[in-house]
Amino acid sequence: MMVPDYAMISEIYLYSVGFQDARNLARKVVASLRLSSEQLSSQDHYDFGMRAVKAILTAAGNLKRVMLDSCEDIICLRALGDVNLPKFTINDVPLFKSITSDLFPGIELPNLDYGKLLDAIKAACSDFNLQPQENFLNKCIQLYDTINVRHGLMLVGAAFSGKTKVLESL
Secondary structure, eight states: OOOOOHHHHHHHHHHHTTOSSHHHHHHHHHHHHHHHHHHSOOOTTOOOSHHHHHHHHHHHHHHHHHOTTSOHHHHHHHHHHHHHGGGSOTTHHHHHHHHHHHHSTTOOOOOOOOHHHHHHHHHHHHHTTOOOOHHHHHHHHHHHHHHHHOSOOOOOOOTTSSHHHHHHHO
């Protein structure tokens, strides 16, 4: 058996969805996952293999279709964050952001407009007698982004951490 060349697979996929700088971006995606597997804490739900690469590439392709005029670095950085940040523990988030800022120097992500979705989540919070705190709304958005790029998922976390209410509100 041979180990698959994640960079080449990523490059081909990125070219197929319309990226011009696919070779460079594919190397950055693979490097971010390799560095994350080496530097972040060891958690059972962390995955930095081909499944993670495919989720990132799918997210990048979806974003490329929506963000037509955006820089390709911004699109890939957004895809990396959208796919990975929801699954990281609070201590690993700054480490991952440090890794991606080293790989994508000087790239600042613009805020996405989730206007109608946020309004609907706030309305659901009102129906459930919940306070729509920023962290709660962010978790709902992260779950929404995860559902868009994964075939299946599971919510993990401590008891009474809000998993069910995030799912129900979304």
